[in-house]
Amino acid sequence: MTARVTELGLPDDIQACLFDLDGVITRTAVVHAAAWKQTFDEYLRQRDGTEFRPFDKGADYDSYVDGRPRADGVRTFLASRDIHLPEGDPGDPPDAETVHGLGNRKNELLLELIRTQGVEAYDGTLRYLDRVRAAGLRTAVVSSSANCRDVLRSIDAEHLFDVRIDGVVAAERGLPGKPRPDTFLAAAQDLDVQPKAAAVYEDALAGMDAGRSGHFGYVVGLDRVGQADALRAHGADVVVEDLTDLGRWA
Template sequence: MTELGLPKEIQACLFDLDGVITKTAVVHAAAWKRTFDDFLRRRDGDGFRPFGDADYDEYVDGRPRADGVRSFLASRGIELPEGKPDDSPDDATVHGLGNRKNDLLLELIRTDGVEAYDSTLRYVEAVRAHGLRTAVVSSSANCADVLKSVGAESLFDVRVDGVVAAERQLPGKPRPDTFLAAAKDLGVDASAAAVFEDALAGMDAGRSGHFGYVVGVDRVGQGDALRAHGADVVVRDLAELGAPR
């Protein structure tokens, strides 16, 4: 292991955005809950079963927006028309619900702002100072704006986000394709890249992509689940790996 807490063969680090770089995972969870609870309440009335933390972790966290809608609704035995990417947020379609969630997310970000995990930014700076290349890999279509808002866009050599994935037709997490694309863009093999993720879907992507090291970032007390889904190591904060404090 190096002083960065990584195997010596690692040449690049691939970081998820929400929950790893920025404190936006809780905002995403709140936007999803409002979206699904409103939909389920209209559909099922007062007897509806609310969207919960376990639903977020299992079916939504880390996945592209439309995939999250499909995955959660399937868990409740609900199937909706796909619709189109520009559907109204009021439409009862996969894309309509996804757009409703995104509108709520942007509203929450505008109201509350975005914060970065300072320890993560220091760790990324340390990684770069040691000559490793860096990428941000996120299913969010708002990734570039969020990075800019916290002044972190210059810390990453490559960005593979929801916009890039759509342009390249890359399937999202738990498939490894976005991480593999980032490693390729950085000019390294997956075996020489480390993945940093807080979502179970991200752990699955790291494992199935045969990356050299998978770091699970446990912000919500799901360390055992992160390990079960493929983490080589689990930390509560990247400072634990050896970044300057």
């Protein structure tokens, strides 16, 4: 197995690969950013009127919401504007002025964008996954999205993963989301491997932080938006623009 693992651009003691979904497997990060922007801009415009300052799909998305569970993204971004809303309840309607209400509004918009625009996979990642499994490595998808399973089914990729730790599973198990490493650690445990024997694949800065703090054996940063330096600063061992650039397999 060692030679085949090395061809994949991994240390030869890696036994499992843990993949984020949005921005790593699928091109849904841009759809998420659009849904967040519409959600926050509508709320901020109503709240601030002429003083309205829009949500930035680049800087604000990368710094405050990318890779985080939905409610954490709401809290973190609003805190950056010195806004603190009541938590509310996970079942709050999407027009409720609560953390969960805004989060549910974002998810409503996201699902509509997915229905109208569809979901596109990164072909390089799917081909890399095929090689990873052919090399005998175990695989997991680790995502904060509660829609992870449906998205994987829409691109016919559910079968590529031995374990799925997503927003639904995290809520069931009480796992805090990224930048905490708990969801990745749960995936490694479910795969019966130690963190040092697992590689993490992420495109979000919060995911880099999770990989570093979880002491995983290798952390691969996917630079989809020109933030290679930031990914390295947050813990990436290597940064590539596509998984076809990793190793000598393509």
